[in-house]
Amino acid sequence: MNRLVKAALPPAVLFVLVIAAWHYAVVGFGIKAFLVPKPSGVWQAAVENRSELLFAIGLTAAAAMCGFVSSLLIGSLTACVFSQSRMIRSSCYPYAIFLQTVPIVAVAPIIVVWFGAGFHSVVLVSFMISLFPIVTNVTSGMLAVDPDLLDLFRLYRASRWQVLWKLRLPHSVPFLVAGARTSSGMAVVGAIVGEFFAGNLAERHGLGYMILQGTQFSTAKLFAAVIASTLLGITIFGASTLIGSTVLSRWSDPKGGGHPGA
Amino acid sequence: MSHEMSVNATRVEMQFPSGQLGVRDVSLSVRRGELISMVGPSGCGKSTLLRMIAGLMSPTSGELQVSTASSPLPLGEGGRRPGEGRPALDSQNKDSAAREADSQSESQTHRVPQPSPLPEGEGTAATDPRIAFVFQDSNLLPWRSVFDNIRLPLELRGVPFGEQRAAVESSLKLIGLKPDDSAKRPRMLSGGMRMRVSLARALVTHPELLLLDEPFAALDDLLRQQLNEELLRIWTEQRWTGLFVTHNVAEAVFLSQRVLVMSKSPGTFIADIAVPFEHPRDPELRSTPEFAKLTGEVSRSLREAAR
Numbered sequence: 001m002n003r004l005v006k007a008a009l010p011p012a013v014l015f016v017l018v019i020a021a022w023h024y025a026v027v028g029f030g031i032k033a034f035l036v037p038k039p040s041g042v043w044q045a046a047v048e049n050r051s052e053l054l055f056a057i058g059l060t061a062a063a064a065m066c067g068f069v070s071s072l073l074i075g076s077l078t079a080c081v082f083s084q085s086r087m088i089r090s091s092c093y094p095y096a097i098f099l100q101t102v103p104i105v106a107v108a109p110i111i112v113v114w115f116g117a118g119f120h121s122v123v124l125v126s127f128m129i130s131l132f133p134i135v136t137n138v139t140s141g142m143l144a145v146d147p148d149l150l151d152l153f154r155l156y157r158a159s160r161w162q163v164l165w166k167l168r169l170p171h172s173v174p175f176l177v178a179g180a181r182t183s184s185g186m187a188v189v190g191a192i193v194g195e196f197f198a199g200n201l202a203e204r205h206g207l208g209y210m211i212l213q214g215t216q217f218s219t220a221k222l223f224a225a226v227i228a229s230t231l232l233g234i235t236i237f238g239a240s241t242l243i244g245s246t247v248l249s250r251w252s253d254p255k256g257g258g259h260p261g262a
Numbered sequence: 263m264s265h266e267m268s269v270n271a272t273r274v275e276m277q278f279p280s281g282q283l284g285v286r287d288v289s290l291s292v293r294r295g296e297l298i299s300m301v302g303p304s305g306c307g308k309s310t311l312l313r314m315i316a317g318l319m320s321p322t323s324g325e326l327q328v329s330t331a332s333s334p335l336p337l338g339e340g341g342r343r344p345g346e347g348r349p350a351l352d353s354q355n356k357d358s359a360a361r362e363a364d365s366q367s368e369s370q371t372h373r374v375p376q377p378s379p380l381p382e383g384e385g386t387a388a389t390d391p392r393i394a395f396v397f398q399d400s401n402l403l404p405w406r407s408v409f410d411n412i413r414l415p416l417e418l419r420g421v422p423f424g425e426q427r428a429a430v431e432s433s434l435k436l437i438g439l440k441p442d443d444s445a446k447r448p449r450m451l452s453g454g455m456r457m458r459v460s461l462a463r464a465l466v467t468h469p470e471l472l473l474l475d476e477p478f479a480a481l482d483d484l485l486r487q488q489l490n491e492e493l494l495r496i497w498t499e500q501r502w503t504g505l506f507v508t509h510n511v512a513e514a515v516f517l518s519q520r521v522l523v524m525s526k527s528p529g530t531f532i533a534d535i536a537v538p539f540e541h542p543r544d545p546e547l548r549s550t551p552e553f554a555k556l557t558g559e560v561s562r563s564l565r566e567a568a569r
């Protein structure tokens with residue numbers, strides 16, 4: 001608990017300072033509210049639109065989580081396939097890199113053309129952007145297995161399947177955790193970008209669509225949505241980091257984190 | 263046990279795809295139940311030779327034969343034959359039919375002309391289940407407990423869990439590990455303990471040929487001596503055939519019945535020094551003049567080898 005307070009205090013102080021600076025800058029320089037609203041104005045807009053905002057947060061979070069979880073599964077599965085053959089790797093890797101480097105903003109409209117607007121397309125955009133870190137990390141984890149360990153498995157005549165399941169996959173867990181941390185943040189970005197293009201059909205919409213609307217109607221609401229998106233990103237990133245470190249400590253230490261002699 | 267394996271190598275040569283020679287013109291004859299040490303300058307090919315004997319790679323020329331007196335052989339607790347309980351193997355193994363037939367009969371032979379060295383892929387090793395290998399670093403799986411590490415070879419062979427547990431427990435006891443240790447992860451163990459676990463894992467299958475590649479190189483001298491004594495005690499009890507690679511002359515002499523000295527790279531054997539002390543050996547043996555005389559002889563031969 002004490003540690004938590006220590007960790008949370010500095011960012012909290014900084015937060016208060018930034019809010020104060022923001023407020024006095026707006027007031028002091030007389031900036032127009034449609035350019036930069038005051039913090040209190042943003043808060044007011046958030047409260048006024050709270051049901052819309054909360055629903056949008058929930059919807060975007062759901063899309064991001066669906067995208068993230070499917071990228072975890074499909075990404076690990078792809079890495080398993082990649083680990084099995086150099087030929088598969090060398091023929092597929094260029095496309096995996098293509099997936100990473102092609103601007104997601106450019107792909108999103110294509111996805112809408114192909115699959116129509118709606119939640120599923122938002123998930124798809126989120127999935128596509130968060131897939132790559134998982135594939136590369138887990139693949140390199142699977143390939144980085146100590147050659148002596150591979151020899152050990154060969155010595156005991158392990159089948160290909162046993163090598164994958166009992167050696168490569170567990171060996172790549174720390175790599176998966178590292179990839180998941182990057183990927184979780186990107187899944188949120190992907191969901192919001194996806195909603196720019198594919199989120200406009202639903203009666204009730206996510207943060208991305210709210211941001212788009214905000215540019216036309218109310219800067220304060222726009223700010224509220226942007227801040228909510230940021231908080232959502234931080235929350236998902238934090239949660240995946242926390243889960244990741246729990247998994248890691250389980251991975252390398254006995255259950256319950258016992259100590260020598262325990 | 264009366265089924266220990268013997269090893270016969272005739273003019274074995276290993277040339278890597280890079281053109282580098284691993285060993286050249288190696289001839290070696292290890293009798294059943296013999297414990298032999300191999301010393302030689304770094305890079306002379308000791309590991310290469312052990313890996314060939316283990317079946318992890320094939321010689322590019324010469325003949326290497328690993329054979330037993332009687333067959334089929336009991337393996338582990340269940341008296342299972344090599345090949346049983348591993349259904350996934352056959353489909354993977356190109357020459358598995360031939361190999362399987364081999365291990366049923368008297369011997370397993372690598373002859374010239376050789377197929378190209380074993381591919382680096384999985385599930386393709388033409389290894390003999392009666393051989394165990396102890397690597398230089400303990401080579402344990404960090405995500406597995408001591409117990410789960412030791413049972414790995416049995417698990418890979420599809421031995422039922424109950425049998426695995428019994429075998430692991432007796433192996434733990436044999437190697438001087440407490441039952442409490444079995445839940446720990448490798449990273450919580452000292453270097454000496456890790457090496458014990460590694461030994462226990464190698465012994466859990468009741469191998470008939472144990473190949474040890476500088477297993478104690480990373481340990482301090484006292485620990486090394488302790489483990490030497492334990493290894494020797496276990497060998498005296500079980501009498502498997504053993505090939506022990508080391509850089510430590512005292513260790514080589516203390517453990518084995520013969521010390522083979524290899525020349526510098528590409529290595530070949532240049533000396534075969536008999537160690538006449540009988541087993542069981544007393545730790546005090548190390549302070550006798552006869553012991554000093556022999557280590558002196560081996561050291562001299564090693565100096566020649568390095569020239």
Ligand SMILES: Nc1ncnc2c1ncn2[C@@H]1O[C@H](COP(=O)(O)OP(=O)(O)OP(=O)(O)O)[C@@H](O)[C@H]1O
Nearest residue numbers: 278280282283284303304305306307308309310527
């Ligand atoms: N996969 C490989 N490809 C090419 N050359 C290799 C390979 N493995 C080993 N060698 C070379 O073969 C020679 C013998 O290597 P090896 O590892 O068997 O020596 P060693 O006697 O075990 O040395 P050390 O005492 O340092 O462990 C060395 O010159 C090494 O560089």
Ligand SMILES: [Mg+2]
Nearest residue numbers: 308309310475
């Ligand atoms: Mg070596």
